[in-house]
Amino acid sequence: MKKFASLLFVAILGGGITLGAYKFLEEETGSEITTLASESKFSPVSFNGTPITSTNADFTEAADRTVHAVVHVKNVQVSRQPRSLQDLFYGGGEIRKGLVGAGSGVIISADGYIVTNNHVIDGATELEVSLNDNRTYKAEVVGTDPKADIALIKIDSDGELPYLPFGNSDNVRIGEWALAVGNPFNLTSTVTAGIISAKARDFNELDGNNQSFIQTDAAINPGNSGGALVNINGELIGINTAITSQTGSYVGYAFAVPSNNARKIVEDIMEYGDVQRGILGVSGGSMNSNYAKEYDIDAVEGFYIDSVEPEGGAEKAGLKKGDVIVNIDNVAIRKFADLSGYLGSKRPNDVVEVTYIRGDDKKTTSVKLLKYSSYIIEKPGLEVREISKELLKDYGAQNGVVIAQATNDQLKRYDLSGIVITAIDDQKVKSVDDVKRIVSSKASNEPISISFASKGGEKKQIIFQ
Incomplete structure (x- = not known):
């Protein structure tokens, strides 16, 4: 505890x-x-x-x-500099523009779509794009994926662009x-x-x-x-x-x-309008010699399945806890990054061929990917997902959702994934929808109480102001 x-x-x-x-x-x-x-x-x-x-x-x-085809992207932000106490309280003052960051971008279509990093354009009031021939354009943000650090922006040109x-x-x-x-x-x-x-x-x-x-x-x-x-x-x-x-x-x-x-x-x-992520419906980690010894598995590479989400594509295809995924669509899966990298190019409802090891047998099955469903609790900055009954049992909890990752930059270095949230403001949560309902009913400046549990049934309640 x-x-x-x-x-x-x-x-x-x-x-x-x-x-x-x-x-x-x-x-x-x-x-x-x-x-x-x-x-x-x-x-x-x-x-x-x-x-x-x-x-x-x-x-x-x-x-x-x-x-x-590679451009220079400048992130310009506008600020207001108060000149008096009245400006400070009522929002007056001198407007100033400042360059807060710069990076690069790649033109991917003749009509001016440009892909860049999300952190290059994050928080920009204006975006300025300079081409290799010194032409300069104002750009608009089409959409972003902070998780993958990818952004799509657009410029308008009179003619076709390289x-x-x-x-x-x-x-x-x-x-x-x-x-x-x-x-x-x-x-x-x-x-x-x-x-x-x-x-x-x-x-x-x-x-x-x-x-x-x-x-x-x-x-x-x-x-x-x-x-x-x-x-x-x-x-x-x-x-x-x-x-x-x-x-x-x-x-x-x-x-x-x-x-x-x-x-x-x-x-x-x-x-x-947003990113469609397809998931297998399993959780686990990279296979290694410790897993192999502990579970008596004759493999040291692959993705070890620790749990299978109920009603997910993997469960419907027959995958079980203890299986080791070694191949998807003829792409070798040696570790978790191989799996996440390949699935990152897929969408919900895509069907993939999964080859896995179970005991002494190697099998292949077709898995239909489901849509990734999650919710971000802005305070304190945690992304949560649904949890399987098997994992709830491991945590000694009757209900809850699992932390997928921290979204607050100050928390990202800590491994908070896998901790279960069982209640918010003393209200039990059984699904991501419960979390949305409770959090959305609160004002952003209200404190929020979150009850946590980890494996073995250890519990803790923290109030975030």
Whole structure:
């Protein structure tokens, strides 16, 4: 009990502790990780020549294709500077504009749709986009996905704009050449080269976002966020998003959102107005030697299913606790990031072929993905989801919803996922709908009381002012 209470208090009251993960803003430095399918509505890859694979490859053609489609995005915010006490109380004063951040973006259609990072445009009063030929436009935000750190913006031009077609990030191979194009340190149209260092990199232990990144050693620095990662043929394979370093600048590790995931997000925004996430309906973790020994499983790679959601696609397809997923649609699943990365390119109602190990048998079944259903409690900043009866039993609770992740930046470094919320303001919650009903009936300035439980039945109630 004391251990759980201590963990929970440290996590939620730890706002004063400096995070190990910061959003990618040009002025920030420090030891950090810096946040820099179906039929497509965008033009497919147009490269028809012989793919270049040799180590003495000429990068000039790929660079020339890319620099004209990568733009400089400036985040301008408007503030009001009070000049008197009356201005302070009644909202008067001098209006000032200031550049609070800058990054890059990739034009993905001739009519001016641009994909960038959400953190590049977050909080902007105005967005200014500069092309490689120095033309400048005002941009409007079409939609965003903060969870994946992807945003779609739009500019209007008199004529057609140069753009990059999406490549297939599933076909990216470790060791192949890659070019990063963007505007680091406000140096426009900068091209750097490297290789694909890894795929399906996951920062879950730091930020709770369950992201799956492409890793490259092409130099990416502040200002590259939202820019293009392309292969040697000029195909867009990723949106540059993050770096990890002791200084906030490049030291050999850089990360990009895979193009298949980015394309799916922007198409969802255009068609549905928000992102449609499909889920298997299972929870668990990456398979490892400890799982293998504890559960006597003859596998050390894959995704171990710890619980199956009732009435979910996985349950209907016959998947059970203890199964180990090793393949989906002929894509190898070696760890959780492989699974989340592939499902990130899918939508609700898509059907995937899941290969799994049960005992000494390897089986394959078809699973229909269901829509991800969640709700964010703005105070204190927690995303909650439905919980299975099996997990409730593990927590010694009769009812509740489970914390999927923290949405408050100050809480993201703590592993709060898996803790159960059993009551809000002393009202029992049995579903996400109950949480919505209780929270929506409160004023934003009212305190909120939340009752928590963890495995083993440990319970704690905290009031947030």
